[in-house]
Amino acid sequence: MTKKIPLSQVKAKHKVHIVDMEGGCVFVNRMMSLGIYKGRELSVVSRLALRGPTVVKVGRSTFALGRSMAAKIMVEMRS
């Protein structure tokens, strides 16, 4: 059984795929233009302390997403 968790809680070096995008239309579209959308696979490169950003790799790009952004992206771990 896989569990749905926010991206902000995923530890570094895990591969996940996005199951749901919470948040408004602007946010979802913005993420969409970066290639972050429902069904997409991500790998978490690192997660910084002090409520810092989550760094993810999507395709060939690396993005740092602020914590509350990452909290709106619901993901499932890849087994």
Add this chain to the structure above:
Amino acid sequence: MKKLFLIGNPNVGKSTVFSRLTGVDVLSSNYPGTTIEVAKGHLFAHDETWEVVDLPGVYSLEAGSKAEEVALSLLRETPKEDMVVLDVIDSTNLERNLYLTLQLLEAQFPVIICLNMHDDALHRGIAIDIKALEKALGVSCVPTCAITGLGIKNLIERLGDIRPALRAPVSHQERWQQIGQAVSLAQNLSHRHHSLREHLEDASVRPFSGFLVAVSVLCASFWVVRTIGEFLVNRVADPIFFSFYQPLLDKVSVFLGPETLWHHLLLGDLVDGQIDFKQSLGLLTTAPYIEFAMVLPYIISFYLVLSLLEDVGFLPRLAMLLDGLLHRLGLHGFAIVPVLLGLGCNVPGILSTRTLESRRERFIAATLISIGIPCVPLQAMIFGIMGQFSGFYVTGVYLVLFALWLFLGLILNRTAKGYSPELLVEIPSYRIPDARALGQKLFLRIKGFIVEALPIVLAGVFIVNVMLYFQWLDWLTFIFSPVMNKLFGLPKEAAVALVVGFFRKDVAVGLLLPLGLSIKQFFIATVLLAISFPCVATFFVLFRELGLKDFLKSVSIMLLTGLIVGVLLNLAIVSA
């Protein structure tokens, strides 16, 4: 006139392509958002003159950020038959870049694609089949390497016959599917092991190793700036001034005769019968010495190191590491970029707060920069004044400023209205900077500094000289003497230095040094100069960027802070 719009994702090298096409030099770096003003230039091709417009980087054609709004409105203003859209793509990242491309094609713009950084893609084992890509997209694609200029000629040749694209609009999900198909047809990846560069890239974004990398890079940068700066002062500037310039001035001094008005204006006052470049305060003595021998060497070394860090791609990584801390100051990590620029000169620092999205964030960032971030001229002054005692006091001034910066940020975060958005920044690959591009950027920045600073320094020295000669400043010292004496423990003459600091921080040093203050007094005066009014140029930019209301708020905070810190330091420091 036909228009050529350069559009593309942030940090794909649009500005470099722009420079290549038009010969106009614009700043480019390895981080998103370097272009804060839309640059325009001209290109003559196919028997007509084109207006070339360098748009800020965008990820999509939907108005999600300020940059996207600017780009969109400019694109919509022009009729489609009078324009060509040059879509600049980062070849190392075809997939993400094509999202914007497809949107442009669906909106039926006449598009030509520039596959930039083609050489870098090949290094990374990414081969792009140009023919297959052209077939999949239905538009011309030209591989280029803008930094070396490869492919630019070919690009210009192809501009002649660009037709509007015909592509039906699709949903966002379908668009990504189409991109997937196009990429699988045109891109051929050869598997390679992680290179050293990629290991370094990964290490610099992990919490622990990233922190270590950042601290070592910053320490090394500081050391290099100081070393190069000192070298330029001791080996280049000082010899020129003392061995060649001073003998010349000595003759002028004899010719004019001391105690005359002209002598006072041009050469200033003799100190122990000699011209003293730091204290004489003349248009031909102190003004050029401060600018060229005390400040310029550090401007050169500072911008050399900063430009290097920018082009390598270190700044977004620093932004990411500092995001947690800066959030507590009401900013997000990317606000570190204006701060770093502000360490050189507050003017470009405050200008680049435009890249921050919310008004509140821009207010906080600009206020913090103008109060707590010492620019190179100010730092040269701090070293010049406090350095004569010991490095301990220099560090002290920096610590006071840094503490103030943090403390004010915490307060502003609690009190300023509005919201601060989240960090969203692309972490670019490390790139090896191109020497020619680096040199050009350095030249552009140094030229900008001289053009901006020199006239104000000359005017400042001139005005102060005239006022001192006719003793017009006495009323000023008289009015401020209670404040100076009682609150700050400074002699009343220090008021002149503080007021002059408003013109240029570096001129004030010539007024403070002759006062012969105690260490404590010098310390307080230096800190006050750093906090209180920024120079006239910064003042103007602050007003323009913030608008009257926020500007007044910012200035009140500045004055209040100066007052409180001055009094506190006066009480806290036991006379040294």
